[in-house]
Amino acid sequence: MSNTCTYFLLQLGLLLFMSVPTLRAQQTDGIGIEGIILLPDGTPGALATVQIKGTKKGATADGNGHFFLSDIAPGKHELLISMVGYESVREPVFLEKDKHTQFTTRLKPANTQLNEVVVTGQYEPQSLKKSVYNVRVIDSERIRLRAAVNVMGVLNNELGFRFSNDLTLGTNDVQLMGMSGRNVKILLDGLPMVDRGDTRESLNQIDINSIERIEIVEGPMSVSYGSDALAGVVNIITKKPGAERLGITARVQEETANQDYNFLANQGVHIQNAGVTWQQKGWNASAGITNNTFGGWQGQSLGRTKDWLPKDQLFGHGKFGYRTDNTNIYYRLDALKENLLSQGPENENTHQARDQKYITYRYVHQLQGDWKLSDRLQLNGQASYTDYQRRTQTTILDVTTGRRTLSLGEGEQDLSKFASQTYRATVSYKVSSAVSLQPGIDINLDAASGARILGAPTINDYAFFVSSTLNPTANISIRPGLRFIKNSVYDAPPVIPSLNTKFALTKNLDLRLAYARGFRSPALRELYFNFFDASHSLRGNPNLKAEHSNSFNGSLVWQGSAWFKSTLGFFYNVFNNLISYGTDPSDPRIQMNINIDKFKTTGATLENVFSWKDLSATVGFSYIGRYNNLLTAPDTTMYANQVPSFLWSPEVNSNFTYVLRKIDTKLSLFYKYSGKRPTYLATVNTDGEVRATLTEIAPFHWADFTITKGLGKCLTLTTGIKNLFNITRLANTSTDTGGAHSSSGPAPVSYGRSYFLGLTFQWYKN
Incomplete structure (x- = not known):
C-alpha cells in the first residue's frame, strides 16, 4: 500500500482522536x-x-x-x-x-459467545440454546474483525455458502447447502429484499457498516416467511440505538485490488463512512452515509476492458423512533445508488468503443412496531415498501475525439422497475407456562415494468399462519405451524405444515428434529423478464409451475462447558418442479427458466466452537450432495447405471482469533477449503446419441489474515491481507457453467490477493 494512503489514514485518525471532547462527571445529589x-x-x-x-x-x-x-x-x-x-x-x-x-x-464480546440471543423465527428474542431452530449467528465482533467491504466478504467463510460471479454484469449470486440463490430468502430486519434477476445481488447492496449481526437459518422457513425460503433464511439485522445520548462513528479503509492501488487515480477499493445516533427521553434517531468505490481490475483483459468492472456505491440510511419499556416503534429508510461501468474494446477500424453503464436505485422504507400489552400478550407490526430500479445505458465512444452518442441497438437503453410491498402482523400470546400461540398475517404485493419485462405484471400473495410452542416437560419443546395461502396467479396447497422439535437429552446435549413443507410461486423476474445482450440470452417463461418441497433436518448440539460447543447437523430435501435454467426448445441459442421434475440435496455439517484463555476458534466440516437430475431425463435413462445419484462436495472452515491483551491487539485468521464442484451435463455426439458428461469446477483454498489494534478508547486500527492464496479463477472442465449469467471457461472467484488498512472511530456521550 502506498505511503500516501498510510499517511492519509494516520493523519485522519490523529485528527479524530484529538477532537474527542473530554467527558465530565455529572454531579448528582447522592x-x-x-x-x-x-x-x-x-x-x-x-x-x-x-x-x-x-x-x-x-x-x-x-x-x-x-x-x-x-x-x-x-x-x-x-x-x-x-x-x-x-x-x-x-x-x-x-x-x-x-x-x-x-x-x-x-463491554467487549467474549472470545466466543455460545448462547447468543436470536430473533429470526422466534416469538421474542431468545437464546440459541432455547430456540427450536438451529440458527447460526455472525456477530458484530466477527464482522468487525473481517474488515469486509460487503456481506459476501463475511459469508464467504461460512459452511454451505458458495458464491458465483458474473463478470459481464459485475454481479454475484449465493448458493446455500447446494441450493441456488433464488431459493434463499434475504431479509433486512425481518422484511424481504427485492432483486431484479434470479441472483441475490441484494446481499451486496446493503451497507456493511449498518449491520449489527447476521442470523442464518438453514432449511425451509415457508410457514414463517413464505416464498423464496425453501433453502433457508439470511436475516441481516441492523444496528439499534443504545443507551448513549449521542454517538458519532466513522470509518475509512483503503485496499488494493491485487497489485493495483492509487488513491488519486481511483485504483483499488476505497471506503468512507460516517454515522450519528441520538436519543433522549425515549425518542431516538440515527443517520449514516457510506461510499464504496472499486476501481475495477483488468486481469487478463486487454486495452480498455476489465475482468472486474469498476463499481461505485453510495449508501444512506436514516431512522427515527420512540421506545419505552413496553413499546418500540420506528421508521427506517435505506437508500442506494450504484454505478457499474463496462468499457468495451476499441474497434481498430472505426476507433469506436461500445460502453455500458448499469445504474441502480434502491429505496427501502420500513415501519415496525412492538407493543407489550401484558406479560402474556405482545403485538408486532411490520410494513415495508421497496422501489427498485435498474437502468442500462449504452453509449458509443469515438476514442479519437472523445465524443459519446447513445446507442440505438435493441435493448441497449432500458429501465426495469420493481415495486414490492410487504405487510406483516403477529400476535404472541402465552396461554400458560407450557403453551404459547402466535397467529399472524403476511401480505406481499409485487409489480414490475420495463422494456425487458413482458407487459406490466403483478403477483399478490396473501397468507395467514399460526404456530404454537408446547412444552409438555422442561426438556421438550414442540413447535407445530400451519400457513394458509391465497396467490393471485398460482393455486397454492390448501395448507403448508411444519414441525420443529427440541429435546434436552441431558444437561449438555440437545437434539433438534424438524420437518417442513415448502411452496414457492415463481417470481416476476422468472416469468416475464427477458434479457438479451452480447453475453446473455435469457427469456422468461410465463408457463412455469410453482415449486413444492419436503424437507427434513436435524442437529445434535453438545455444550460440555462454557468454552466448548459442538454442533452436528444433517438435512435431506426433495423438490418438485424446481425452477432452473434450460434450453429454449424453439431456439437452442436461448436459455429460459424451466421446471425440473425432481431435485434433491442432502448432507451433513459439523461445527466446533471453543475458547481457551486468549484464543478462540471455530473449526467446521460439511459434505453436501446434489441430485443428478439427468437420471430423470428420458434421453439419458440408458445411462442411469453409469452415473451416481448424488454428486458430492466437501468443505472445511476455521476461524482463529488470539488476543494480545497487553497491547490491546487481536490477530485473526479466517480459512475455508471448498472442494471440487462436480455436475453432469447432457451432451450429444455426432451420431445424435445423448450422453452424460462429468464436468468439475476445481477446489480452492481461501484465507484472510487481519490485525486489529485499539488506539485509546475511540480509535481502532485494522490491517491485513485478504485472499492469501491469490485465487483469481478456477479450472472448469465445462464449456458452459450451466447458468444464464455464466461464461464458459475458468470460473471467476476474485481479483486476487489484496492488502488493506482501515481506521474506525467511535465516540459516545451520555
Missing part, C-alpha cells in the same frame, strides 16, 4: 459511585453485575445499564464488571470524600 454499562453496539448492559474488589458490596445494572453504589469509603477502588457473553472489565475509580464519581464503560 454520594457514591454511579455508572452506565453499555454493550458494543451501545445498547444497555442490563443485569450486568458490579462488585468492589475485596468486598461483598456490589450491584446489578438495571434495564438502562445504570447502577449506583453508596456508602463507599473514600479512596482508590477497583470495580469488577461482568456479564455473560462478554469480557470482564476491571475499572479503577477514585472516590473523594463527600464527592460523587460517575463513569461509563463499554
Whole structure:
C-alpha cells in the first residue's frame, strides 16, 4: 500500500482522536459511585453485575445499564464488571470524600459467545440454546474483525455458502447447502429484499457498516416467511440505538485490488463512512452515509476492458423512533445508488468503443412496531415498501475525439422497475407456562415494468399462519405451524405444515428434529423478464409451475462447558418442479427458466466452537450432495447405471482469533477449503446419441489474515491481507457453467490477493 494512503489514514485518525471532547462527571445529589454499562453496539448492559474488589458490596445494572453504589469509603477502588457473553472489565475509580464519581464503560464480546440471543423465527428474542431452530449467528465482533467491504466478504467463510460471479454484469449470486440463490430468502430486519434477476445481488447492496449481526437459518422457513425460503433464511439485522445520548462513528479503509492501488487515480477499493445516533427521553434517531468505490481490475483483459468492472456505491440510511419499556416503534429508510461501468474494446477500424453503464436505485422504507400489552400478550407490526430500479445505458465512444452518442441497438437503453410491498402482523400470546400461540398475517404485493419485462405484471400473495410452542416437560419443546395461502396467479396447497422439535437429552446435549413443507410461486423476474445482450440470452417463461418441497433436518448440539460447543447437523430435501435454467426448445441459442421434475440435496455439517484463555476458534466440516437430475431425463435413462445419484462436495472452515491483551491487539485468521464442484451435463455426439458428461469446477483454498489494534478508547486500527492464496479463477472442465449469467471457461472467484488498512472511530456521550 502506498505511503500516501498510510499517511492519509494516520493523519485522519490523529485528527479524530484529538477532537474527542473530554467527558465530565455529572454531579448528582447522592454520594457514591454511579455508572452506565453499555454493550458494543451501545445498547444497555442490563443485569450486568458490579462488585468492589475485596468486598461483598456490589450491584446489578438495571434495564438502562445504570447502577449506583453508596456508602463507599473514600479512596482508590477497583470495580469488577461482568456479564455473560462478554469480557470482564476491571475499572479503577477514585472516590473523594463527600464527592460523587460517575463513569461509563463499554463491554467487549467474549472470545466466543455460545448462547447468543436470536430473533429470526422466534416469538421474542431468545437464546440459541432455547430456540427450536438451529440458527447460526455472525456477530458484530466477527464482522468487525473481517474488515469486509460487503456481506459476501463475511459469508464467504461460512459452511454451505458458495458464491458465483458474473463478470459481464459485475454481479454475484449465493448458493446455500447446494441450493441456488433464488431459493434463499434475504431479509433486512425481518422484511424481504427485492432483486431484479434470479441472483441475490441484494446481499451486496446493503451497507456493511449498518449491520449489527447476521442470523442464518438453514432449511425451509415457508410457514414463517413464505416464498423464496425453501433453502433457508439470511436475516441481516441492523444496528439499534443504545443507551448513549449521542454517538458519532466513522470509518475509512483503503485496499488494493491485487497489485493495483492509487488513491488519486481511483485504483483499488476505497471506503468512507460516517454515522450519528441520538436519543433522549425515549425518542431516538440515527443517520449514516457510506461510499464504496472499486476501481475495477483488468486481469487478463486487454486495452480498455476489465475482468472486474469498476463499481461505485453510495449508501444512506436514516431512522427515527420512540421506545419505552413496553413499546418500540420506528421508521427506517435505506437508500442506494450504484454505478457499474463496462468499457468495451476499441474497434481498430472505426476507433469506436461500445460502453455500458448499469445504474441502480434502491429505496427501502420500513415501519415496525412492538407493543407489550401484558406479560402474556405482545403485538408486532411490520410494513415495508421497496422501489427498485435498474437502468442500462449504452453509449458509443469515438476514442479519437472523445465524443459519446447513445446507442440505438435493441435493448441497449432500458429501465426495469420493481415495486414490492410487504405487510406483516403477529400476535404472541402465552396461554400458560407450557403453551404459547402466535397467529399472524403476511401480505406481499409485487409489480414490475420495463422494456425487458413482458407487459406490466403483478403477483399478490396473501397468507395467514399460526404456530404454537408446547412444552409438555422442561426438556421438550414442540413447535407445530400451519400457513394458509391465497396467490393471485398460482393455486397454492390448501395448507403448508411444519414441525420443529427440541429435546434436552441431558444437561449438555440437545437434539433438534424438524420437518417442513415448502411452496414457492415463481417470481416476476422468472416469468416475464427477458434479457438479451452480447453475453446473455435469457427469456422468461410465463408457463412455469410453482415449486413444492419436503424437507427434513436435524442437529445434535453438545455444550460440555462454557468454552466448548459442538454442533452436528444433517438435512435431506426433495423438490418438485424446481425452477432452473434450460434450453429454449424453439431456439437452442436461448436459455429460459424451466421446471425440473425432481431435485434433491442432502448432507451433513459439523461445527466446533471453543475458547481457551486468549484464543478462540471455530473449526467446521460439511459434505453436501446434489441430485443428478439427468437420471430423470428420458434421453439419458440408458445411462442411469453409469452415473451416481448424488454428486458430492466437501468443505472445511476455521476461524482463529488470539488476543494480545497487553497491547490491546487481536490477530485473526479466517480459512475455508471448498472442494471440487462436480455436475453432469447432457451432451450429444455426432451420431445424435445423448450422453452424460462429468464436468468439475476445481477446489480452492481461501484465507484472510487481519490485525486489529485499539488506539485509546475511540480509535481502532485494522490491517491485513485478504485472499492469501491469490485465487483469481478456477479450472472448469465445462464449456458452459450451466447458468444464464455464466461464461464458459475458468470460473471467476476474485481479483486476487489484496492488502488493506482501515481506521474506525467511535465516540459516545451520555
